[in-house]
Amino acid sequence: MKNLLLAALCTAAACTAKIDDGGRAPPSISTTDTDVPPFDHGGLGGSSGGSGGGTGGGSGASSTSSGAQRLSVSQLRSSLPVVLGSDGAGAPVTWKIGTAVGFDARSATLGEADYLTRVDDDLEPSPLYLKFMFDMARDSCNRVIVADAARAQTARVLTRWAGATDTVASNKAAVDKNLRSLRLAFHGVKVADGDEAGIAPYRKLFDDAVKSSAGTGAIDAGDVTEGWRAVCVALLTAPEYHFY
Amino acid sequence: MNRTSRRSFLEIASLLSGGLFFKETFLGNAARAAGADPQFLVMAYFGGGWDQLLALDPRDATAAQYQYAAARAAGGSGIYPAYADMLAGDVLMQPAMTATAGTGVQVRGGLTFGPAMPDSLLASSADLAIVRGMSMDTLTHEVGRRYQLTGKFPRGLVANGSSLNTVWTAETAGLGDLPNLAISTESYNETYPAAATAVKVTSAADVRTVLQPQAVSPILKTGSESALQAWEAGSDSCEAHGYDATGLVTAFRASKAQARKMTNSSAAASFNFTFPVPAALTGLYGAFNLNAAPDLLTPRGKAALAAQAMTQGISNVVSIQLANDLDDHFDEAGSQSVQLRDGFDALGRLINYLKATVVPGSTKSYWQCTTLMAFSEFSRTPMINSRDGRDHHLAASMLLGGPGLKTNQVFGATSDKGMNAQKFNFTTGALDATNGALIRPPDVHATLLHSMGLPYDHLSNQSPRLISKLLK
Numbered sequence: 001m002k003n004l005l006l007a008a009l010c011t012a013a014a015c016t017a018k019i020d021d022g023g024r025a026p027p028s029i030s031t032t033d034t035d036v037p038p039f040d041h042g043g044l045g046g047s048s049g050g051s052g053g054g055t056g057g058g059s060g061a062s063s064t065s066s067g068a069q070r071l072s073v074s075q076l077r078s079s080l081p082v083v084l085g086s087d088g089a090g091a092p093v094t095w096k097i098g099t100a101v102g103f104d105a106r107s108a109t110l111g112e113a114d115y116l117t118r119v120d121d122d123l124e125p126s127p128l129y130l131k132f133m134f135d136m137a138r139d140s141c142n143r144v145i146v147a148d149a150a151r152a153q154t155a156r157v158l159t160r161w162a163g164a165t166d167t168v169a170s171n172k173a174a175v176d177k178n179l180r181s182l183r184l185a186f187h188g189v190k191v192a193d194g195d196e197a198g199i200a201p202y203r204k205l206f207d208d209a210v211k212s213s214a215g216t217g218a219i220d221a222g223d224v225t226e227g228w229r230a231v232c233v234a235l236l237t238a239p240e241y242h243f244y
Numbered sequence: 245m246n247r248t249s250r251r252s253f254l255e256i257a258s259l260l261s262g263g264l265f266f267k268e269t270f271l272g273n274a275a276r277a278a279g280a281d282p283q284f285l286v287m288a289y290f291g292g293g294w295d296q297l298l299a300l301d302p303r304d305a306t307a308a309q310y311q312y313a314a315a316r317a318a319g320g321s322g323i324y325p326a327y328a329d330m331l332a333g334d335v336l337m338q339p340a341m342t343a344t345a346g347t348g349v350q351v352r353g354g355l356t357f358g359p360a361m362p363d364s365l366l367a368s369s370a371d372l373a374i375v376r377g378m379s380m381d382t383l384t385h386e387v388g389r390r391y392q393l394t395g396k397f398p399r400g401l402v403a404n405g406s407s408l409n410t411v412w413t414a415e416t417a418g419l420g421d422l423p424n425l426a427i428s429t430e431s432y433n434e435t436y437p438a439a440a441t442a443v444k445v446t447s448a449a450d451v452r453t454v455l456q457p458q459a460v461s462p463i464l465k466t467g468s469e470s471a472l473q474a475w476e477a478g479s480d481s482c483e484a485h486g487y488d489a490t491g492l493v494t495a496f497r498a499s500k501a502q503a504r505k506m507t508n509s510s511a512a513a514s515f516n517f518t519f520p521v522p523a524a525l526t527g528l529y530g531a532f533n534l535n536a537a538p539d540l541l542t543p544r545g546k547a548a549l550a551a552q553a554m555t556q557g558i559s560n561v562v563s564i565q566l567a568n569d570l571d572d573h574f575d576e577a578g579s580q581s582v583q584l585r586d587g588f589d590a591l592g593r594l595i596n597y598l599k600a601t602v603v604p605g606s607t608k609s610y611w612q613c614t615t616l617m618a619f620s621e622f623s624r625t626p627m628i629n630s631r632d633g634r635d636h637h638l639a640a641s642m643l644l645g646g647p648g649l650k651t652n653q654v655f656g657a658t659s660d661k662g663m664n665a666q667k668f669n670f671t672t673g674a675l676d677a678t679n680g681a682l683i684r685p686p687d688v689h690a691t692l693l694h695s696m697g698l699p700y701d702h703l704s705n706q707s708p709r710l711i712s713k714l715l716k
Contacts, residue, residue, distance in 0.1 A: 068487040070496075097458065109444070124433065125496040126441040128454065130503035135458035142460055189483050198481065205475040212467025230468040234475050239496050243487040 068243045070123040073112035076242075077103040080140060083186055085157050088150040093143045093157075095136040102139065106132050125242065133237055141232035145225060158182070158228045164221040168207040179203055182231065187240035206231050281613045281647075282419055282603060283696050284554060285412040287563035288591050288618040288643075289392075289429050292570030293385065293636055295580045295624040297325045299588065300641040301376050301658055302358035304347040309660075315627060322662040323626040326576075327359055333578025334360075336585065354652045360581040364592030368645075370652045371595070371611070373714055375642040377656040379665040379682040380622045383636040385571070388621030394432060395689030395703050403432040405702060407442075408617065408689055409563045414440035415698045419560035421455065421506040425553050427546050428565040435702065438495040439502045442563065448517035448540065448549050451558075455512035476500060514556045517549070528552060531597045532590070543567065543590035551597045554610055566590050570620065573633040580624075580634075591618060595645070615646030615692055626663040639665040642688060648695025649714050656683050673713035687711055 071079065081092030095102030108114065110132060111122025141158075148156040153163075161178035168175050179199040180191045191198030210219060210227035235241060297303060302325065303310050309321040316324075327348040331337050340350055340359035348359040352369035382388050386401045396404040406414075413424040414436040424431070424442040431442035445451050457463075464472065476497075484493045516522050519537050521529050529535075532548035539545050543566040553559040566587035572580045598611035606613075619642045624634035639658045645651060656668050657675070667680030670687070674680075681687075690700040690708035695715055700708060 067490055068492050070492070102458075109450075124438055124441060125492065125499050126433075126438045126443075127499040127502035127506060128441070128443045130496070130499045131454060131507055134503060134507060135460075138464065139458060139460045142462065187483065189481070201475055201479045205471050208471035208474070209465075209468040212471060213465055226465060226468055230464060230472055233464065234472060234479075237476075237500070238479065239484045239487055239493045240481065242496065243492060 070125055070129075071242050071244065072121045072123060073103055073107060073110045074121075076136075077101070080136075083157070084140060084144045085147065085155075087143065087147040093140065093147050095140045096143070097135075097139075102132070102136055130237075133242070134233075137233040137236035140236060141229050144232065145229055157185075158232055162224075162228075165219070165224055167210055167219055167224060167227075168203060172203075175203060175206065179206070179231070182235060186235040187238065189240060202231055202234060205234055281606060281608060282560055283412070283416045283698075284598075284610060284614040285409060285561045286550065286554075286594065286614055286616045287393075287409055287429070288587075288616070289389070289563065289565045290570055290584070290587050290618070290620040291385075291389070291565055291568040292572075292620070293388070293622045293624055294567070294570050294584060294620040295572070295576065295634055296358070296376075296641045296658075297323075297624075297626065297663075298327075298330065298358040298360040298581050299584050300357065300374050300643060301623075301663070302349045302356055304349055306346050312628075321626075321660060323660070324628055325358075326628050329628070329632070330359075330577045330581050333575075334581045334585075337581055355654060360584040360588070362585050362589040362592060364596065365588045366592070368592060368595045368599070371645050372616070373644045373649055373651045374654045375644060375656050375683060375688060375711070375714075376639075376654060377658045377665045377668070377683060378640040378642065378688070379684055380638050380640045381684075383622060383638065385621050388640075389430065390432070391685050392619045392621060393430060395686040395708070396706055403430070403434075405432070406434045406436055407432045407563070408692070409442055409561045410436055410440050411693070411702060412615075412698070413442075413561045415693070416560060420553075420558045421511060422451070422553065422559050424561045425451075425550070425559040426563045427549055428568070429563040431563060438499040441499075442561075443506075445549075447545075448515040448552075451515040451549065451553070452512045455506055455515070455558075457507045473504070476504075511556055511558050514552055514558070515549070517545070525552075528597075531600075532593050543587045544593060547590035547594040551594050551601075554598065554614075555601045557604070566618075570624075572624070573629070573635055574631045576624075576628070576633045591643075612647055615648070615696060616644060617688070617692060618643035623663075637663065639663055644688070644692070644714070646692065646695055648697075648716055649692075650716055653714075655711055655713050670709050671712045681709055683711070684708075691715065 077094070080094045084093035086092055097105045103110070110129060111118070111124070113119055113121045144157050148158050154160065159178060161181055162174045163171065166174045176199055179202050183189045183191050183198060183202070189198065206227040209230035210223045213223040213226040214220070303323055305325040305327040308314055310323055310325055312324050315321045325348060327337070327341060331341060337359045340361070341348055344350055344359070350357045350359065350361060350366060352366050355369050355372065355374055357366060357369070380388050380391065381397065382391065384401070387398050390398045390403040393407040394403055394405040395408065398404050407430070409424055409426065409431055410433045418424065418440060422443045424440060426442035426444045428446050431444060433441040443454055445454065487493050514524070517525065517540050528548055528551065532544045532551070534540060534545060534548060546564050546566065550562040550564045553562055567583045570580060570583055595611055595616070598614055599609050601610050602608070603610055603613060620640065622640050623637045625637045629635055655673055657666060658664060659666055665682050666675060667677050667682055668674065669676040669680045686703045686706035686708040688711070690703055691711040691714055693700040694710055
């Protein structure tokens with residue numbers, strides 16, 4: 001049902017991303033570097049078998065899906081360190097309010113079940129939830145930028161494929177490759193090398209933030225960092241991060 | 245091979261036709277025409293099940309049938325107001341008892357109140373109506389509370405439908421940065437856009453937290469924030485479309501816009517409820533008799549928060565808990581009347597404050613544009629039990645007000661034996677045991693919504709009846 005729905009949607013919305021329809025249209029690979037994280041998981045098997053760089057293998061069983069739903073606070077709490085990694089001291093990078101983990105400090109407000117006064121999670125994408133996700137994204141992105149600064153290029157989360165001064169104007173290929181990697185890591189969305197639509201809005205955001213930061217002066221590493229900070233916030237506040 | 249289910253067909257058909265949003269639109273009703281008065285709503289919840297003999301459904305404590313022995317006797321009234329017993333634990337009831345020559349029934353115009361009702365609320369009695377003898381059909385706190393909140397009988401303990409504050413917010417297109425503010429109350433949103441969902445807070449500090457972005461360093465530069473907003477406005481993807489089959493992503497984006505609006509607000513400073521009193525809050529503190537930090541946590545403090553949210557243009561719908569421990573199965577004296585008086589005092593002060601404050605751009609006061617529903621989940625038994633308390637009782641009462649209602653009148657009544665719910669003619673208000681109907685929460689919800697020209701279709705499966713007698 002989901003595949004049919006997606007196909008219909010993309011027809012209507014003129015989407016350019018390729019759809020995994022259970023084997024008939026295997027997902028393409030965004031880069032050739034599929035042996036390093038973020039890993040690409042193969043599509044669920046269809047009649048022609050799986051594809052991609054992951055587990056692959058088709059059993060012939062069709063895939064079905066329940067309706068989309070929002071991540072719970074518990075899932076969010078668990079997901080951030082997975083996506084953002086650890087800081088120089090080995091502590092997981094996550095949302096902090098003072099010294100407390102934001103998801104713990106705002107647990108009740110975000111509607112997490114405590115099994116005393118609340119026995120089910122509030123999964124509504126309410127304005128209050130989004131307000132605190134704004135806070136979460138801005139704080140977490142600052143932390144991952146600090147953590148990245150202490151990492152080797154190949155271990156970085158936000159700028160693994162782009163150099164400290166790479167911009168759209170100076171090295172579009174690196175920026176695009178980095179954005180593809182980030183979309184896969186943050187959203188689980190594989191943007192094929194030839195697919196512009198999947199990264200174009202993020203590229204424009206990066207470019208606009210960099211240029212805005214530089215103003216009339218020459219672009220420096222700080223401006224580029226500001227661009228990736230904006231991209232990071234966008235990725236963490238995109239619907240694709242919060243729904244599954 | 246995938247089968248195309250009826251549901252998926254409908255989803256696709258809807259999406260292809262551009263109907264990306266199954267939920268009702270936030271501006272769907274447009275009941276508030278351009279230039280029309282704003283429509284405020286205050287829901288005041290008294291938690292635990294109130295003793296209506298002390299407040300909204302009193303009895304003459306000097307009458308022979310309401311003396312303890314007579315009430316308990318076979319064929320007796322089964323109603324014992326026990327005002328004298330309550331007085332022993334609450335001397336502040338004395339003025340009301342003295343003024344009423346011991347009956348305990350305070351008469352104000354067409355209304356009668358029990359001895360726990362404070363002057364601050366009695367002063368507004370002409371602007372209020374009482375509904376008595378409502379049939380709650382439950383003696384379970386959660387069920388009664390959620391029934392009153394949504395107008396729909398819960399599924400087990402789980403709320404059924406959306407609460408009235410959410411419906412009101414959605415149907416009036418919501419005003420302010422926090423259009424639907426829930427102060428220490430439950431709130432539900434089952435079918436309306438997320439932007440109509442209540443923001444739940446317990447204090448002014450919570451409101452400030454909501455209205456201000458978290459302090460982080462460095463902050464995104466202004467240009468980056470602008471770029472981010474542009475990205476939010478233009479960002480689209482197949483994946484997001486896929487998640488949006490039931491309107492989730494649309495709701496997410498609407499909430500994002502609302503969240504951005506609320507965090508860009510300059511209103512946080514209006515909620516700097518601290519001591520010493522900030523100069524800008526002197527009048528508010530005076531109106532609600534807030535003299536020390538602990539007062540901020542009282543019903544008066546919460547009512548002041550509600551008043552500030554409404555009059556500062558932050559919220560047009562406020563729900564507020566004004567008592568939370570009325571479940572007096574034991575030793576009611578000294579507890580129930582004190583809490584009721586505190587809660588109704590806070591409500592009275594809120595009404596008076598709204599009366600004294602004019603809506604900007606209008607000649608009307610906030611109160612003239614406000615509909616009120618004060619309620620509890622049910623009531624307490626009319627006889628004192630062996631533990632000097634009262635247990636749960638089915639027949640409930642409500643206090644209502646609003647520009648679309650005829651006030652200074654009582655609709656319905658409990659019986660003089662056992663204080664039971666009775667059937668009434670909803671048009672004439674006459675007792676009608678044969679052709680009348682019991683008053684239920686959906687009837688009141690529908691009447692309040694209809695009084696302001698708002699639809700009540702969401703209650704259709706509850707077969708609501710309009711209480712015409714209350715409508716202007």
